[in-house]
Amino acid sequence: MLKLNFKLPLFNLISKIAFTGLFLLLMPYIIERINLRQVDNDLVQKREQVLSLIGDIGIEPFITSDSSFGSFNILKEEFISIEKPVSDEDLNYIEVTSRIIEGEEIAYRVLNYSFKIDDQAFLLEIGKSLDSIFHTERNIRNLMLVFLAFIIVITFFTDTLYTRILLTPLERIKGKLKMISDPSLFDRIPVKTSTSDFRRLDDALCEVMENINLLFQKEKEITVNISHELMTPIAVLRSKLENLLSKEDLNLKTEEKIEDSLKTLQRLQSLVSSLLLIARIESNQYLREDSFSLNDVLKEIVSELYPIAEDACVKLKHDLSDDLQIKEANRSLIFSMFFNVVNNAIKNTPLGGQVIIYSLIDHEKYNVLVCDTGRGMTESQKSTLFSRFKTRDRNSSEGTGIGLAIAKTIADFHKIEISASSELGKGTIFSFFFPENS
Amino acid sequence: MNVLIVEDEKSLAGEIAEFLKSENFLCDTANTGTEASEKIAINLYDFVLLDLGLPDYNGLDLIREAKINNSEASFIIITARGAVEDKVRGLNLGADDYLAKPFALVELLSRINAVARRKFNLTNKDISLGEFTMQVQSRKLLCNGSEVDLTKKEFDLLQYLVLNKGKVLTRHQLYEHIWGNILDDQYDSNFIDVHIKNLRKKLNLHAPSPWLGTVRGIGYRISTEQTD
Numbered sequence: 001m002l003k004l005n006f007k008l009p010l011f012n013l014i015s016k017i018a019f020t021g022l023f024l025l026l027m028p029y030i031i032e033r034i035n036l037r038q039v040d041n042d043l044v045q046k047r048e049q050v051l052s053l054i055g056d057i058g059i060e061p062f063i064t065s066d067s068s069f070g071s072f073n074i075l076k077e078e079f080i081s082i083e084k085p086v087s088d089e090d091l092n093y094i095e096v097t098s099r100i101i102e103g104e105e106i107a108y109r110v111l112n113y114s115f116k117i118d119d120q121a122f123l124l125e126i127g128k129s130l131d132s133i134f135h136t137e138r139n140i141r142n143l144m145l146v147f148l149a150f151i152i153v154i155t156f157f158t159d160t161l162y163t164r165i166l167l168t169p170l171e172r173i174k175g176k177l178k179m180i181s182d183p184s185l186f187d188r189i190p191v192k193t194s195t196s197d198f199r200r201l202d203d204a205l206c207e208v209m210e211n212i213n214l215l216f217q218k219e220k221e222i223t224v225n226i227s228h229e230l231m232t233p234i235a236v237l238r239s240k241l242e243n244l245l246s247k248e249d250l251n252l253k254t255e256e257k258i259e260d261s262l263k264t265l266q267r268l269q270s271l272v273s274s275l276l277l278i279a280r281i282e283s284n285q286y287l288r289e290d291s292f293s294l295n296d297v298l299k300e301i302v303s304e305l306y307p308i309a310e311d312a313c314v315k316l317k318h319d320l321s322d323d324l325q326i327k328e329a330n331r332s333l334i335f336s337m338f339f340n341v342v343n344n345a346i347k348n349t350p351l352g353g354q355v356i357i358y359s360l361i362d363h364e365k366y367n368v369l370v371c372d373t374g375r376g377m378t379e380s381q382k383s384t385l386f387s388r389f390k391t392r393d394r395n396s397s398e399g400t401g402i403g404l405a406i407a408k409t410i411a412d413f414h415k416i417e418i419s420a421s422s423e424l425g426k427g428t429i430f431s432f433f434f435p436e437n438s
Numbered sequence: 439m440n441v442l443i444v445e446d447e448k449s450l451a452g453e454i455a456e457f458l459k460s461e462n463f464l465c466d467t468a469n470t471g472t473e474a475s476e477k478i479a480i481n482l483y484d485f486v487l488l489d490l491g492l493p494d495y496n497g498l499d500l501i502r503e504a505k506i507n508n509s510e511a512s513f514i515i516i517t518a519r520g521a522v523e524d525k526v527r528g529l530n531l532g533a534d535d536y537l538a539k540p541f542a543l544v545e546l547l548s549r550i551n552a553v554a555r556r557k558f559n560l561t562n563k564d565i566s567l568g569e570f571t572m573q574v575q576s577r578k579l580l581c582n583g584s585e586v587d588l589t590k591k592e593f594d595l596l597q598y599l600v601l602n603k604g605k606v607l608t609r610h611q612l613y614e615h616i617w618g619n620i621l622d623d624q625y626d627s628n629f630i631d632v633h634i635k636n637l638r639k640k641l642n643l644h645a646p647s648p649w650l651g652t653v654r655g656i657g658y659r660i661s662t663e664q665t666d
């Protein structure tokens with residue numbers, strides 16, 4: 001994939017080179033034609049001059065009955081000869097032929113013209129060396145070549161420069177698109193441009209993003225409001241059931257039923273509060289103003305989950321080589337994010353397996369890895385991993401399957417890149433890349 | 439102690455009142471902000487449980503009013519709105535604690551007790567549990583003079599059970615109290631069972647702990663008879 005501000009000058013360059021090439025191919029032929037015509041005109045002109053000279057002073061100074069006339073300049077570039085013709089035909093043509101002059105064979109363009117004076121036929125030959133013609137041709141060609149090469153180079157640079165300036169607004173618009181994942185952060189300042197196409201593109205984009213932002217905002221508000229509305233009836237039910245359970249005179253069966261109802265209610269509460277949590281994070285209701293050591297968080301998580309892992313016969317440990325002093329983050333959210341992922345890893349690792357947390361610096365970015373030797377995931381499981389209400393095992397009674405969705409939301413909130421790679425039956429690796437500036 | 443419950447959801451106010459009465463509190467309820475405002479102006483309360491989401495009143499204004507009237511009342515905010523700013527603002531205005539709906543009634547009680555201890559400067563007395571002694575102040579559990587090595591979570595768990603001695607606490611109530619700050623989906627986790635198991639193991643290394651009972655299907659309880 002090439003960039004537009006590279007493609008346009010490149011296309012210009014290629015087309016220029018192609019045209020120049022074609023021109024250079026045709027040039028020798030054209031120049032030759034032009035040159036020959038020029039030479040022929042010259043020769044005809046000279047013939048007229050010679051004829052008018054003969055008309056003025058007569059043929060005698062040039063030719064006697066037994067000798068012919070020949071004249072050439074010292075560099076043998078031109079010659080003029082008058083002689084008696086071999087045949088009686090009327091000749092008037094121009095041809096290319098070679099002559100031997102002073103033992104040297106030279107190619108000439110020769111005009112042959114027969115004429116009669118006092119019933120006596122003469123043949124006039126005027127020649128011009130082709131060498132001189134070719135020489136001019138070569139000079140012109142070289143000049144053209146240099147000139148064209150110069151033009152190509154110059155225009156390539158001006159094209160590139162102009163295209164870049166022309167496409168600057170497009171670059172700005174592209175830059176805006178980076179923020180598209182969070183419409184609330186979209187830059188609504190219009191891009192400066194004198195190109196109407198870009199103006200329209202930018203305006204349309206701003207409008208679309210504005211609409212999406214409004215929809216998002218509305219959706220978040222609705223989620224928050226619904227969750228709040230749901231919390232009150234849950235609170236009522238919960239208090240009622242808890243009060244009921246504390247009654248002394250209950251039989252065992254009733255107690256169990258009440259406890260069962262409480263558990264169901266608890267599940268409902270968990271779902272609603274998870275949704276509420278996600279909605280609150282997404283609508284920026286949490287503050288990011290804690291500074292803390294990430295390794296401390298990871299160690300705390302290991303020590304908190306250690307008994308759980310031990311109970312499940314899973315080895316849980318950490319191997320923390322680099323630490324990150326994180327700034328402007330929400331500690332309890334970051335804690336929850338890792339807690340959810342590590343807890344999830346423990347749950348999905350069979351007896352005797354292990355879960356290891358690594359922290360290291362990779363490509364100048366701080367990276368935390370949570371590796372387990374668990375069941376792993378299929379491709380389809382992986383694709384829905386971070387979506388809400390999708391657990392690996394639909395029949396699993398554990399969790400609402402929203403834990404990883406929460407983790408993802410928290411990661412997005414902190415601009416942490418979270419991803420998972422997995423091999424079925426071998427294990428899963430969760431990776432967290434922290435932004436460079438944190 | 440005198441408690442005013444300001445809650446527009448009548449049946450919730452009723453349940454809270456019923457529970458607190460059973461814990462020997464004197465309860466009064468107000469279902470609107472105006473009613474609450476009047477009651478706070480006239481009566482002396484030790485505690486006001488305040489729902490911020492009142493239809494006619496900004497709950498935070500009630501705290502302001504009460505502070506101006508020099509009320510001795512401690513405020514515990516109860517809300518379903520739970521926005522972070524609300525929490526911060528409420529606590530800044532002088533509320534003593536903050537509880538998000540829905541909450542366990544025992545949790546509410548333990549918050550009230552904690553505020554009361556702070557307010558009346560009560561020192562936590564050592565609590566005896568069979569052969570064990572819990573030093574609440576120094577967060578230590580002793581058995582015949584030697585310390586039982588407990589993790590922070592294990593101590594928290596035991597302390598919460600001790601504070602609610604005689605009551606059955608469900609796993610969820612315990613989980614919420616100990617891991618309430620962690621936002622996850624562990625509605626059916628075995629966290630509590632694992633911790634109780636470990637706790638028992640550690641206790642039994644020193645002395646038997648029959649007072650820490652399992653209530654099958656429901657949760658755990660520290661029985662009153664066997665601790666003394």
